[in-house]
Amino acid sequence: MKIHVCAATLAVVTAGLLALTPPAARKPAKLTKVWETDTTLRTPESVLYDEGTDVLYVANIDGKADELDGNGFISRVSLDGKITNLRWTSGLNAPKGMGVYKNRLYVTDVYRLVAINTATGQVEKTWDAPDSKNAFLNDVTVAKDGTVYVSDSRFDKIYRLKNDKWEIWMEGEQLNKPNGVLAVGKDRLMIGSTKIGALRSVDVGTKIMTTIADGMAATDGIVPEGKGNYFVSDWNGQVFHVNADGTKEQLLDTRTDKINSADIEYVSRRKLLVVPTFFKNNLVAYRYE
Template structure:
């Protein structure tokens, strides 16, 4: 049974102090024409895709859309594709953009912006949240409210883990074959999940409403707390808080990190913008 717990992590954090703490310096902010941006994804070239809920996070209203934003913060195509419900996490493999859209996973053709296929969650009350794709093209999708993890492999859609103690999984990140990093919102923890044994190992906790997880390109991670904080987590569990915008009521939703530019991009949710920071 998978159990991602947040207790007893002190032993995981070494006593060594980071020689030079990381620092975030604001690089740019978009205008506010975005509509409840929940997640942002870099295409590996020049474009940031942004999932806009534009309504209630679980609303089946067709108002949701995907925007295209440049790496300098210019909104190049606000409604690149529309007709979604409340789109959240995204992942890319070859010519397809996979989007979690409340009760379904949608595959959008990047060349046309048109949906090619959809896969529905199993059972009622689904709340698909984040998406990650491994190097082989296997897609993993978290269900935050139903404590489930789905997998799309070789066109086969399956419920991989059901009620396995993931403690409301939100952010998911494929790091290597057979392994995922999972953010559990219920306990504010980051866990490493071995898919072969379905064993979860806690890495760090105390991060509130954990949301996005991205690699820093060096084997460590940036993790967002939806309430307005950003953390850097070393592979050994050492945690460093880099940003706290809770006092200003600015959320930090599903983040992205552009390694080559050392650029951390944060969707502000209700503030309707993206804010980008240089990591120094």
């Protein structure tokens, strides 16, 4: 009987000590380079994965970011880094952000939003900004119900295309030069405010804006990692992992090599983070570990 009592006491003491032991520190995340494309891309600003076609679309500016020169084009790239169709859609000006919904690829093109048929690569429809001379449309995101949101990073506006109605949905200096946008469900919009280097959340119903994380310089792309976490790029050459609680971790820094990190994409089933390098004219893909 005495032996049983001692064993029970020991078990209680051991359990107490385990409870006091701090959990093992989380292993720092890292990016490991997997592949990079050749350099036939031309000022790639944005990359987007389309699950329906299982390809990466790349928006190539091929010139100045606000030039109406007709040199811009969209490329298709495989998930192993092969450029399968360099000029899948051409005749654009300076295409940037993209979003896909069903069989339509939405692309910003300086002063307009362009819809491209993903089966044919042909432009189906365009929507011009009301004041086309004072517009710099940048990123695109599509909510689950098909609502399209578009940022204007020069003139502090967010446009919305809903039920074929194209309108200025939100505007003002409080947006602080919105660049990256990401629809989360039907009721939340994530915005990367470039002017203040912050990731912010907007309630679609009330338009109340909350800062999630800051200190990320010139925020560009925003993509979900899962469980409320995000990857956020800084155009200057950084990529951050931002947790749901607002804490962040720098995963990539290529600033000393003068390699930009523009509007990124994350293919979750492959844990593949794809970075357009802008002036270096290629994509670089990393495994997130």
